[in-house]
Amino acid sequence: GVVAKIAPSMLSSDFANLASEANQMLRLGADWLHMDIMDGHFVPNLTIGAPVIESLRKHTTAYLDCHLMVTNPLDYVDPMGKAGASGFTFHVEVSKENWQELVQKIKAKGMRPGVALKPGTPIEEVYPLIEGENPVEMVLVMTVEPGFGGQKFMPEMMEKVRVLRKKYPSLDIEVDGGLGPSTIDVAASAGANCIVAGSSVFGASEPGQVISLLRKSVEE
Numbered sequence: 172g173v174v175a176k177i178a179p180s181m182l183s184s185d186f187a188n189l190a191s192e193a194n195q196m197l198r199l200g201a202d203w204l205h206m207d208i209m210d211g212h213f214v215p216n217l218t219i220g221a222p223v224i225e226s227l228r229k230h231t232t233a234y235l236d237c238h239l240m241v242t243n244p245l246d247y248v249d250p251m252g253k254a255g256a257s258g259f260t261f262h263v264e265v266s267k268e269n270w271q272e273l274v275q276k277i278k279a280k281g282m283r284p285g286v287a288l289k290p291g292t293p294i295e296e297v298y299p300l301i302e303g304e305n306p307v308e309m310v311l312v313m314t315v316e317p318g319f320g321g322q323k324f325m326p327e328m329m330e331k332v333r334v335l336r337k338k339y340p341s342l343d344i345e346v347d348g349g350l351g352p353s354t355i356d357v358a359a360s361a362g363a364n365c366i367v368a369g370s371s372v373f374g375a376s377e378p379g380q381v382i383s384l385l386r387k388s389v390e391e
């Protein structure tokens with residue numbers, strides 16, 4: 172069967188209580204913690220960086236699924252590795268020239284490389300990164316324009332997921348943006364197995380129930 176990774180996006184948490192919010196999500200059944208790193212340049216918002224990952228790492232052994240919405244991901248590899256990041260997902264739009272070097276350095280730092288693409292970027296652009304001799308291990312298909320939580324899911328992105336799933340049956344395919352109880356079935360049946368969910372989890376009165384429901388949709 173399909174293995175689901177449910178990754179609450181900590182962007183929707185109370186950053187002032189990050190460690191307790193993170194540990195609560197893990198107690199409620201989260202597999203990964205999705206960490207949105209933004210530089211105020213690649214996207215029009217600024218969040219957290221390596222120092223906060225380093226602080227959080229002192230409070231949890233969980234898989235920290237780091238999504239780098241930054242213009243120069245190469246500059247972040249060493250700091251994020253030292254801070255204790257688990258996954259390092261960079262954007263293909265800013266890595267056309269140096270993705271091979273990036274992937275190599277991410278792996279050398281003991282992190283798992285992933286590649287993300289914005290809604291306007293064609294899926295073909297990630298094929299070389301999956302097929303090379305030093306491949307990425309996950310593709311993150313953005314289902315909103317990156318930058319903010321709480322936006323509306325773009326169902327037209329599911330065609331990218333379907334094409335990827337058909338071509339790469341065992342690839343980790345992550346979806347990010349607007350996922351929740353009303354959109355999970357479309358994403359799961361297209362073939363996504365790693366599910367990021369921010370506002371739908373943190374905004375729920377029973378976040379644990381939402382996490383279970385997301386998992387059930389992917390695994391059944």
Ligand code: DX5
Nearest residue numbers: 180317318320321349369370
């Ligand atoms: C948006 C981020 C997402 C965001 C998702 O740029 O990449 O991870 O936190 O939030 P929701 O689930 O609320 O759309």
Ligand code: ZN
Nearest residue numbers: 207238347367
């Ligand atoms: Zn994200």
